[in-house]
Amino acid sequence: MYEAKSKEIVLRRVREALAKSAPFLPPTPDFASPLHQKVPLEDMSVVFAENFIKNAGVFVYCEHEEDFFDQLYVYKKEQNLQHLYIWEPNLQSAIHQAGIDFLAGEEDFIQSAEAGLTTCEALITRTGSIMVSSANAGGRRLSIYPATHMVVAKASQLVQDVKDGLQRIRDKYKENIPSMISLVSGPSRTADIEKTLVMGAHGPKQLVLFLIDDLPH
DSSP states (O other): OHHHHHHHHHHHHHHHHHHHHOOOOOOOOTTOOOOOOOOOOOGGHHHHHHHHHHHOOOEEEEHHHHHHHHHHHHHHHHHOOOOOOOHHHHHHHHHHHTOOOOBBBBBTTOOOOOOOEOOOSSSEETEEEEETTTTTTTTTTTTTSSSSSEEEEEEEGESHHHHHHHHHHHHHHHHHOOSSEEEEEESEOOOOOTOEEESSSSSSHHHHHHHHEEEEH
């Protein structure tokens, strides 16, 4: 008797629930839409520079390529960098023509590498990060081993977010995607030991970006 009554109560509740209107279901999120607001094209270099500096990077604005050579010469002299390594042939040629001393080979690299100068794949505006890969002649080591990693890039390499940087790499390399793609967000640092911030723990102590303005004005 008790079981029959309990069953009747359950069935009544089910019928009542089915008679009610369906609960409100929120719309399905649009995962294709951007999560962050886009930065206007004319503001991207400023926003990138602000985020890059927040990451403890050294930002050097260059009005044109000749200005970059002048800025590099001055920075190298001010920092007393005697051993600047450059391994990318096009970059070597340009720096050589500018009359700036550098080392092109790998002799004594481990012992002497104070600084390395490389190019990059893209500049990520939202995070102030530099996207690098193993595809250029600098490989993996030149951006990691020297105490100072210097990068020369153009304003036309600025993109909104990481996915845009990855798309540039896909468009550039097609099926030959580099084996290493990395984001560099400021100099290497860690606070794992007693919560004390240590710079250069796993890589360069200083990250310097020379940004050449190549956009039309």
